[in-house]
Amino acid sequence: MKALRVAVGVAGVALMGVGASLLMEVRDLWGVLVWLGGAVVLHDAVIAPVVLLAGLLLVRGGVRGPVRGALLVAGALTAVALPVLLRPGRTANSSVLPLDYPRNWLIALLAVAVVTALWAVVRGLLGRGGRRRPDDA
Numbered sequence: 191m192k193a194l195r196v197a198v199g200v201a202g203v204a205l206m207g208v209g210a211s212l213l214m215e216v217r218d219l220w221g222v223l224v225w226l227g228g229a230v231v232l233h234d235a236v237i238a239p240v241v242l243l244a245g246l247l248l249v250r251g252g253v254r255g256p257v258r259g260a261l262l263v264a265g266a267l268t269a270v271a272l273p274v275l276l277r278p279g280r281t282a283n284s285s286v287l288p289l290d291y292p293r294n295w296l297i298a299l300l301a302v303a304v305v306t307a308l309w310a311v312v313r314g315l316l317g318r319g320g321r322r323r324p325d326d327a
Contacts, residue, residue: 237265253310260306271295
């Protein structure tokens with residue numbers, strides 16, 4: 191298990207190096223850094239608190255974890271898709287954004303919801319819906 195962690199860590203550091211080298215080739219480095227900073231603020235100030243609050247208020251029992259996970263994935267998908275979803279109409283060059291991105295975003299969100307529902311059903315059928323506290327025994 192420790193070897194797997196080390197391998198994953200080495201792969202992560204290598205990918206960060208690739209990302210840093212690609213970042214050095216960007217013409218508008220300041221714009222990219224502002225966008226990355228905005229993504230961090232969006233996650234920490236909006237997505238994470240909304241997910242935690244929704245998980246706390248809306249979901250009871252053993253499915254709280256999967257629902258929170260699904261909400262985090264949905265929030266990340268939305269953050270990535272936001273520039274395309276908010277674009278003002280069609281572009282002059284039809285090959286720039288040739289796909290139906292709003293439809294594909296909704297399909298991705300539907301896939302997340304279906305996988306989460308299946309996960310909750312399987313968890314419920316296996317009887318592992320929630321963790322028992324020592325005083326519940």
